[in-house]
């Protein structure tokens with residue numbers, strides 16, 4: 001459902017929706033599934049992921065903080081790494097996450113999905129490059145069109161793409177519409193997994209708050225695990241949602257109890273309209289220390305920043321080398337080199353917002369999150 005007025009928002013969610021929020025809804029309507037609406041009604045912290053906020057009209061941030069190097073010339077296929085690429089068969093989502101880096105792409109509401117010919121072109125692109133070892137199917141929400149998903153899965157298991165081992169399926173619906181993970185879907189995924197041939201199918205969940213681990217989500221996770229499918233979680237670190245150590249700790253334990261690998265905590269990207277949900281590097285590193293003190297290393301995720309040249313684990317293979325006078329613009333040393341990027345695009349010049357350090361590593365400009373709560377509800 002799409003909610004475009006404060007009156008309807010208040011009536012449906014049971015939450016206060018001030019008239020001043022109408023311009024925010026005009027720019028960014030609220031999109032919810034029935035399942036997410038129920039979550040919004042009962043969990044104030046989890047609701048912050050979907051509810052409008054006046055600060056969404058504040059200026060810090062970019063409309064396209066990530067995509068840039070990822071063009072492949074094949075619609076629906078993005079790639080910035082040598083050994084893996086992303087395919088997006090479905091461009092729309094069933095929810096509108098306020099922090100999403102694709103929120104300005106128009107894709108979450110109306111971009112058309114890949115058609116059969118475009119999926120065939122994506123499969124031909126993958127078949128032609130034996131350097132590709134993994135494929136990530138994402139979106140939008142790939143579970144919204146099972147036919148396209150089936151076409152892609154079966155194409156990726158043909159002999160021409162024998163170099164592709166793991167297929168990863170990223171789906172937010174485990175938290176927002178778990179009924180989509182029904183026995184038929186699980187059978188479809190399991191049918192395309194062949195562990196003896198080194199061809200697993202993995203599901204990347206996106207659960208951000210312990211309140212999202214309700215009975216329907218737990219049942220869907222159990223279905224996947226019982227079918228022998230590996231499930232890992234990617235959490236986005238969000239102010240007021242999961243930045244408190246006790247909340248993040250509960251989430252990680254909850255996932256672990258249900259057999260989910262707690263793989264990453266991603267920084268919310270510097271996307272325009274999401275600044276109020278972002279957390280600074282300093283706060284995140286303190287949270288990481290606190291998680292380490294509180295629990296087993298088996299449940300402690302990697303703390304990852306997504307930059308325009310690729311992902312880095314903060315303090316491990318990437319770190320801050322300079323902070324500008326505004327206090328928030330930082331330069332991050334990355335594990336990537338220009339030569340490495342040129343393996344994918346020989347004509348590539350130094351991307352905007354990057355420079356090379358003395359060792360030839362790419363250093364990238366990045367907007368750190370705000371370091372004070374600015375009155376966010378906890």
Ligand code: SF4
Pocket residue numbers: 092093094095096097100101102108139140141172
């Ligand atoms: S479900 Fe994923 S792609 Fe869709 S709005 Fe949320 S974060 Fe973005």
